Amino acid sequence: METVDIQAVESKLSDVTVTAVPVQGKTNQTQQPNQSKYAQLLGVIEEMGREVRPTYAGSRSSAERLKRGIVQARILVRECLVETERSARQ
Numbered sequence: 001m002e003t004v005d006i007q008a009v010e011s012k013l014s015d016v017t018v019t020a021v022p023v024q025g026k027t028n029q030t031q032q033p034n035q036s037k038y039a040q041l042l043g044v045i046e047e048m049g050r051e052v053r054p055t056y057a058g059s060r061s062s063a064e065r066l067k068r069g070i071v072q073a074r075i076l077v078r079e080c081l082v083e084t085e086r087s088a089r090q
Contacts, residue, residue, distance in 0.1 A: 037083055041076040044069055 035043075048069040054062035 037076055037079045041073060041080060044073045044076060048073065 048066055051062045051066040051069065055066050
């Protein structure tokens with residue numbers, strides 16, 4: 001398994017800005033507290049995948065949702081790493 005330098009990744013993504021885009025009527029898998037961080041991360045990545053094509057087509061709202069997903073995924077990756085380190089110590 002390849003190691004990833006989190007600070008290097010964060011520096012590359014530091015120019016990402018996020019603005020709130022209200023989403024109505026959509027159930028988000030990441031809102032369920034009983035899921036593991038890894039399952040939440042997979043859900044966020046799946047949602048991001050749906051936004052890529054409309055973003056390339058010029059959809060501003062899709063681009064904003066994609067940016068928000070990137071930020072959320074970064075947070076979840078950090079939390080997954082903490083969980084992994086904690087379980088490795090036990």
